[in-house]
Amino acid sequence: MNRQALSREIIDTCLEMTRLGLNQGTAGNVSARYNGGMLITPSGMPYEQMNEDCIVFVDGDGHYEAGKLPSSEWRFHHAVYQARPDLDAVVHNHAIHCSAVSILGKAIPAIHYMVAVGGTDHIPCVPYATFGTPKLAEYVQQGIQQSKAILLQHHGLIAAEKNLRKALWLAHEVEVLATWYIQLLAITNDVPVLSPQEIQVVLGKFSTYGLRIED
Ligand SMILES: C[C@H](O)[C@@H](O)[C@@H](O)C(=O)COP(=O)(O)O
Numbered sequence: 001m002n003r004q005a006l007s008r009e010i011i012d013t014c015l016e017m018t019r020l021g022l023n024q025g026t027a028g029n030v031s032a033r034y035n036g037g038m039l040i041t042p043s044g045m046p047y048e049q050m051n052e053d054c055i056v057f058v059d060g061d062g063h064y065e066a067g068k069l070p071s072s073e074w075r076f077h078h079a080v081y082q083a084r085p086d087l088d089a090v091v092h093n094h095a096i097h098c099s100a101v102s103i104l105g106k107a108i109p110a111i112h113y114m115v116a117v118g119g120t121d122h123i124p125c126v127p128y129a130t131f132g133t134p135k136l137a138e139y140v141q142q143g144i145q146q147s148k149a150i151l152l153q154h155h156g157l158i159a160a161e162k163n164l165r166k167a168l169w170l171a172h173e174v175e176v177l178a179t180w181y182i183q184l185l186a187i188t189n190d191v192p193v194l195s196p197q198e199i200q201v202v203l204g205k206f207s208t209y210g211l212r213i214e215d
Pocket residue numbers: 026027028029041042043044045070071072073092093131132
């Protein structure tokens with residue numbers, strides 16, 4: 001895909017993320033792997049004001065175009081692309097329920113078989129580090145190797161996938177899981193979970209599930 005079209009897709013993904021109620025204001029950011037680096041949203045700009053020229057190219061060494069300011073979180077997007085050569089798109093947001101679980105410093109356990117969407121039997125929560133720092137990128141690099149979706153403690157969610165459409169879908173699924181988890185925690189501290197063995201069965205079924213169009 002050419003730069004203009006991919007930049008448009010990034011902006012549309014941001015707008016859809018807000019429409020789905022997954023983000024507020026200028027929080028969050030979106031990127032796609034491109035030309036040995038990535039295209040990423042600019043820092044602190046409302047999504048409705050973005051056009052294709054606002055999207056920033058950051059190369060594989062972290063250099064970016066003069067006169068443009070990439071997302072303050074470009075380091076953790078870069079870390080995802082380094083850690084996961086199989087994934088080409090990253091969505092970050094401050095979705096309400098994901099952020100609430102992250103504040104508790106908890107992973108989302110296997111409360112529903114859909115937890116397998118991340119590729120394992122829970123959605124991990126990586127330790128807190130200040131936004132935009134190399135330390136946060138280091139935690140992300142470790143966490144994303146376990147799961148395509150991770151919570152950032154006291155912060156929000158990262159979801160990475162093969163393309164932007166799937167990354168946004170994954171972010172939405174994890175927010176649904178987090179919503180159930182928060183509601184369950186209000187009732188009990190002993191939330192029932194599925195076994196790791198059952199999640200392995202589900203992961204096997206997911207690998208052949210549906211028509212798998214546009215993988
Ligand atoms: C302070 C920022 O909102 C931070 O939380 C960052 O993680 C974020 O979500 C948006 O920052 P950018 O606009 O710099 O992408």
